[in-house]
Amino acid sequence: MSDAQQQAAGSGGQPSAEKNRYKDSLNLPKTGFAMKANLIQAEPQSLRRWEDARVFNRIQHVREQAEPFVFHDGPPYANGPIHMGHMLNKVLKDFVVRGALMEGRRVRFVPGWDTHGLPIEHKVMTELHEKGKTAKLETLAPEQRHMAIRRECATAATKFIGLQAEQMKRLLTLADYADPYYTLMPAYEGKVLEVFADLVDQGVVVRALKPVHWSIANKTALAEAELEYEDRTDLSVYVDFEAADRAKVAAAFGLLAEAPADAGEGDAEGGGEVEAEVDESRILDMTPSFMIWTTTPWTLPANLAIAVHERSRYALVEIDGNTTVMASDLVAAVAKKAGSEKVVVRAECDGAKLVGLEYRHPFCERKGRIVGADYVTLEDGTGLVHTAPGHGADDYRTGLKEGLPAYCPVREDGTYDDTVPAWLRGKSIWDANKEVTERLRASGHLFHDHSFVHSYPHDWRSKTPVIFRATEQWFVGVDAPMKRDGKTLRARALEAITNEVGFTPEWGRNRLRGMLESRPDWCISRQRSWGLPIPAFKTKDGATFLTSASVRAIAKRFSEKGSDAWFQESPAELLSHYDASKDPAAPAGLDIASLVKLHDIFDVWFEAGSSWNAVLRARGIGYPSEIYLEGSDQHRGWFQLSLLPAIGATGHAPFKRLVTHGFIVDKNGHKMSKSIGNTIDVEALLKEFGADVCRWWVAGVDYENDIRSDSEFFKVAGESYRKVRNTIRYLLSNLEGFDASETDSILSGIAPTSLEAWVLAQVASTQEAVRRAIAACSFREAQQAIFTLCNETLSSVYCAATKDRLYCDAPRSSRRRAAQAAMHRAADSLCRMLAPFLPHTADEAFRALMRDETACVHLEHFHTLVHACDARWSEVLALRELAHAALEKAKERGIENPLDAGIALPVSHHHLAEFAADLPDLFGVSRVILAQDQSAIEVIDLREEPRCERSWRRDGTVRVRSDGGMLSDRDAEAVGVA
């Protein structure tokens, strides 16, 4: 205590022992709402209470007639415990759900899980492999093997769903956990097939060839995850493909430009022929070749094109007596490798000039052509890339672009079919490597060959090398016109995202557009066990049987029996709901008994992408969803692959708005990974901070971008949470004995110039801002508004200002009760604003406010608040800033305690005289006077004036009272002494 204070206290004339003589007469704060949240223990109790009180069901019941808010959950993949990304996503979704509930809407949010797919199957297979059970699997018939694997997968998926659901509940998310959706549910599977049937109806489902990783040993397709890369030595060959027209090559390299001809380059097609005959003898004395390089000579029979990079430079080279074309930058390297002596570059041009030229296949009777591709690099080879669309991913894409078929002359056992030259038919491709090479050498097309060691994919189980092989697959064609309106899926999808869908953030629109514009047809078939079978059959004569009616019949069967039926039932049983006579698309003379089931399954994205039908429409929740809210990776995933089936089946997008969030990265902005060890464990986080603090952190995050995260950040969120909690606690602690039913009548009588009018106007505008922000998914904005209300409006200004009247006024004084009424309303509104973000804390506070342990804020909704205050309040607040500044300055004079000071206002502020009664409280000083003789705010030193023993103020009315104490008028009256 400073000397000045001691003096001041002393001047009151009371010994310090009796300093608290009047403390018992004060109305000090009192509440059962604890300062310490103890979330780790208390939240599970809240969960139990909500469960016991059947809160979820009551909410549904109470809102039965309310306007629905359709919101659909994207299914996470059930293959492990939840991570930070799940927490972020689920909590953000919960803000949407609870925000809509607070608006009085009816929300039935059904949590879902994606259960099929490779990750689970692969995990299960790996475990079976480790337990030595795969050998036994091999002995089973194919359908029994599929079933054995499927049973294991279903068990694994169900286990993880249970785990994840518990963790999501622990995050205090509100959802229909009693009745969730899983993609493996029979009813769900049936609804997916219905979407598929709709697409068949629209004519966009097609069967076509596409190269996949193929294990010859197991005669099966493999996924990337099932590949092991090992070094392998292959024969690498440089092959000359003879140009079909030497004059056009010469023209491409500009060698004809010098010719004294009247035909310009512009009409090359017509005039070039004549000219070429004149010039070719003069300039090119032999037909040039295009030199390619490959490590898989066995794919050469399937060569249909040669790819060049349009922006690379290519050279026409004379090398060892041949004239050939290769990338300029690689001439030296190739010459060195082949040990060539004489190398002359005749001319150079851009790759773009070569595009369109034709060449003769060295041993197949056909021509190929040069095409452009941006994946061509100048790191290896010749800069001209051998392209076999049936044997490579890049090649395939190029083939699609160029209209080339995915020609694959290799059968499933790794031997050539009958479309190749006779000397290769029936031969194994591995033997063909050498044969092809020798053939090329003999015919003079082989420029050079050598052994080449490279990393090559192998089948993880048989350890044999894998090949790329085109097989028949099912596709959803994005460029096929739909029956509905003749528009393509791509065109309609682009229209929808351009005109009918909102994006948060807005750049998502652009991103999705880019993906839709460039995406190829969607390959929806997979050659695996764990998934929804594509219900196609093979007929006796080898044709594929699948019509929309047959698909619908099987959809019905699956929804009764589950998709396991595909592996357990005969075609006749599966098609028991099918009547070929009523199916115009049925092939003539269909003999169901002789059908053979095919065993492709759906891409899991097709299942997840049909959830709008399998959940929203099937359960009568509503359609479309107001929002789909997922990580930004889902532009490629769920967003796009829900859009396509929905556009196909219904003509419209399944969502009105796409909201995306970024990824959680570590505090240095790097991605989290288990191997780096910078991950944060959600369970540990919940154990240390509790769900409400974690949710408060999520609420404050700028989720549109990457989100840095570190356990330190949760401490900060905890601090902020505590500030909010304490503010509510303080409001509650002043409501002891207050009759809430008086609130309305008290508040209807307050003056616009009163502190209450001001604070309630602030509460009302904050609540409006919060509601707007939640509706816009701007949760951070909502959180900041709430925090500012607590930290500034309430804690720093209103509560500080009303402290004196609440503590020292008579309990039933009108001033005190007005403050209590305002605090009650503020606390009530705060609970509602906080309900979406802090479900536990808001509910805890709400029960304390209602003094009713059975009350639940989550059954409530926002009340519209209409509170206005005098427009001059902004001036008053500005004046408060000035007063604070003056007080700070007065500290130099030794006036350190504001209660030792008064404030004198100059004439320029006298128009605020109506507020004068509240100004001392607002400034925190003992009194405020209106001065006539000064131009600025001045601080009056009141240290010599007597101090009220009860309120500690020096308001000018302090004197000795009948009980011997020094009291101000107000305090004397409150205590009841004269």
Place this chain on the structure above:
RNA sequence: GCGCUAGUAGCUCAGCUGGCUAGAGCACACCCCUGAUAAGGGUGAGGUCGAAGGUUCGAGUCCUUUCUGGCGCACCA
């Protein structure tokens, strides 16, 4: 490599269509209070706006290049 996206005080972020000495919260420092007390209040110090060019009377804000992150380009969800 390509598409999308971000880089503003120690930390998390505002800064709309370019315009007064670049703002907020937290943290920090100093002070007050001790009747919200493992609380509360006041004041203050922090930034060449990733870097380099350019357009302009004027740029954090527009353009170009560049550096550093993130997401996506797979039978991974």
